[in-house]
Amino acid sequence: MNLREERKVTAMSEWYTMEGKDSDVVLSTKACIVRNIKGYNFMPRLDDKECQSLLETVDGAIDKNVYSGGNAADFDKNTLLRLTRLQILGRDASQLANPDRKAFYYNDDVSLSVAVGSGEHITVKAMAAGHDISVYKKAENVALDLEKKLDIAFSENYGFLTSNVKLAGTGLKVLYTVSLPAISKTEGGITALNQRVKQYEWSMYPFAEGSEISDCDVFIIASVNTQGVTEDEVLKRGEMLIADVIKAERALRDEIAGSKKEQSQDIYGRSYGTLRYANMISRSEALQALGWLRLYREYDDTGDINISWNTINKLTMDILWEPDAPSRRNSQSVASQKFRADGIRKILKGAD
Amino acid sequence: MKCERCGKELTNRIYKINGVTLCENCARVLGYDRFVKDPADLLSNPFSPLDQLASTLMQMNELDFGNSSLTCPKCGMTLREFENEGRVGCIECYNTFNDNIVREMFKQQGNSEYAGRLPAQSADTDCSTKEIPQMIKKEAPKANTIDISEKEPEAPAKEEKAPAAKSDKGGLTVEQLMKADLGMLSDEDLEKGIKAAAEAEEYRLASRLRDELKGRKEGNGNV
Numbered sequence: 001m002n003l004r005e006e007r008k009v010t011a012m013s014e015w016y017t018m019e020g021k022d023s024d025v026v027l028s029t030k031a032c033i034v035r036n037i038k039g040y041n042f043m044p045r046l047d048d049k050e051c052q053s054l055l056e057t058v059d060g061a062i063d064k065n066v067y068s069g070g071n072a073a074d075f076d077k078n079t080l081l082r083l084t085r086l087q088i089l090g091r092d093a094s095q096l097a098n099p100d101r102k103a104f105y106y107n108d109d110v111s112l113s114v115a116v117g118s119g120e121h122i123t124v125k126a127m128a129a130g131h132d133i134s135v136y137k138k139a140e141n142v143a144l145d146l147e148k149k150l151d152i153a154f155s156e157n158y159g160f161l162t163s164n165v166k167l168a169g170t171g172l173k174v175l176y177t178v179s180l181p182a183i184s185k186t187e188g189g190i191t192a193l194n195q196r197v198k199q200y201e202w203s204m205y206p207f208a209e210g211s212e213i214s215d216c217d218v219f220i221i222a223s224v225n226t227q228g229v230t231e232d233e234v235l236k237r238g239e240m241l242i243a244d245v246i247k248a249e250r251a252l253r254d255e256i257a258g259s260k261k262e263q264s265q266d267i268y269g270r271s272y273g274t275l276r277y278a279n280m281i282s283r284s285e286a287l288q289a290l291g292w293l294r295l296y297r298e299y300d301d302t303g304d305i306n307i308s309w310n311t312i313n314k315l316t317m318d319i320l321w322e323p324d325a326p327s328r329r330n331s332q333s334v335a336s337q338k339f340r341a342d343g344i345r346k347i348l349k350g351a352d
Numbered sequence: 353m354k355c356e357r358c359g360k361e362l363t364n365r366i367y368k369i370n371g372v373t374l375c376e377n378c379a380r381v382l383g384y385d386r387f388v389k390d391p392a393d394l395l396s397n398p399f400s401p402l403d404q405l406a407s408t409l410m411q412m413n414e415l416d417f418g419n420s421s422l423t424c425p426k427c428g429m430t431l432r433e434f435e436n437e438g439r440v441g442c443i444e445c446y447n448t449f450n451d452n453i454v455r456e457m458f459k460q461q462g463n464s465e466y467a468g469r470l471p472a473q474s475a476d477t478d479c480s481t482k483e484i485p486q487m488i489k490k491e492a493p494k495a496n497t498i499d500i501s502e503k504e505p506e507a508p509a510k511e512e513k514a515p516a517a518k519s520d521k522g523g524l525t526v527e528q529l530m531k532a533d534l535g536m537l538s539d540e541d542l543e544k545g546i547k548a549a550a551e552a553e554e555y556r557l558a559s560r561l562r563d564e565l566k567g568r569k570e571g572n573g574n575v
Contacts, residue, residue: 165439
């Protein structure tokens with residue numbers, strides 16, 4: 001990575017802390033479009049020589065005036081951590097496996113990226129804070145540019161061809177990351193919401209499955225169908241669904257804050273105190289406290305606690321992705337809990 | 353075997369719900385608590401495990417030993433590898449495993465007909481984000497209730513697809529017929545469905561509908 005690229009990485013803003021619509025419920029909106037190039041086997045059957053040729057072919061089609069980055073093997077540790085925090089790389093370490101066979105390109109604010117060799121040949125991703133479906137057009141514009149420059153695998157019967165047949169067709173996934181403390185605390189709430197999501201033929205799953213925070217109130221709501229639907233239908237369904245989710249979550253916050261005001265106010269204050277002054281804190285405890293801040297923030301009429309949605313969202317995302325903890329393998333260790341608590345205290349102290 | 357939702361290795365407790373294999377935690381998270389039985393429940397009803405086993409076996413795909421050695425001539429991927437991994441190795445695999453890929457698409461999405469945009473052509477979308485008004489200080493809903501599942505979502509009007517895919521005779525569409533529980537359809541729906549499926553060249557569906565109708569007629573004759 002050259003000096004210009006290093007400067008861009010360190011100077012880039014954190015897109016998820018930007019002001020977003022409906023950010024009391026929706027943490028982020030993402031659109032992912034996958035494409036493959038004719039003449040190359042798909043990733044699982046692509047040998048190293050072919051893979052290098054693929055990386056060079058895509059590199060030649062990337063507009064270097066807009067995008068930084070390159071082969072993942074050339075990224076230093078700081079770049080990897082930052083790209084993880086900004087959700088270009090997943091927390092899942094598998095994305096960093098075989099870095100010689102992968103490349104990542106990203107724009108200045110890292111809201112737009114092109115990954116090469118991560119599951120499919122090309123994955124275009126556009127991300128925005130809060131509820132913002134304009135991410136689709138941003139991702140589509142990047143995909144269109146690449147489709148004009150490269151010979152993309154396409155069939156009239158199946159649409160865009162992919163290694164993972166679940167993506168064949170439009171190759172499009174739209175994802176909303178939502179925090180639903182009120183629905184989660186309502187008996188049968190998540191079950192009812194799941195049924196609603198299925199009626200739209202979308203899917204919903206916890207943000208962090210199979211981990212110590214799998215019971216946290218952050219969920220991903222994602223499109224499923226890539227066949228039999230147009231891109232427009234996917235987007236419209238998604239917008240109707242997310243509107244339902246936002247309304248339901250807010251209605252239940254009203255209900256909880258109204259019917260259990262004293263208890264809610266008490267837990268809200270205690271949660272803030274825990275985050276503000278704890279010396280050690282687990283991910284689960286921190287996310288639970290943030291859930292209460294999110295649930296009751298609009299109803300707190302004491303004026304004692306001053307915390308913005310941006311701060312709540314930044315803390316939530318930082319803890320969910322947490323790329324630079326001392327030990328990602330053991331986020332329950334004393335060092336990790338202390339590191340986390342220090343980070344939270346610094347942010348809240350700055351927000352006071 | 354792994355949970356299809358969280359990817360964790362499955363232990364001795366496996367839940368197969370609507371064709372999806374889940375671990376105990378995911379079955380609970382998705383609200384299928386009624387399937388997640390306490391050992392005490394099983395002791396009180398010793399036949400329930402047999403019910404579960406029978407139900408699971410009923411949901412399994414038909415065994416098809418005929419094509420198990422099918423191999424893609426370009427990349428060398430076998431049908432077995434595709435079925436295990438859900439991924440194909442190259443474009444040619446789409447020709448080699450055509451039937452299996454179509455079946456997989458139907459299983460996942462209920463459809464295998466492409467309706468999206470063409471390469472290098474922008475999709476016709478008019479979607480923009482509208483902020484949802486805050487509900488604070490409005491009339492609160494009933495305690496401990498959530499109204500999100502009470503009514504069917506008003507799905508956006510679907511664009512007309514290829515004429516062969518839809519019935520124009522007032523019956524169900526081919527897609528709907530493929531997803532439908534045939535036992536719930538009227539004889540009239542089945543008759544219209546056979547014609548619609550034949551027109552759409554969905555002969556496997558047409559024969560399923562015909563068999564259902566035939567079975568009913570024979571069943572009635574025996575009564």
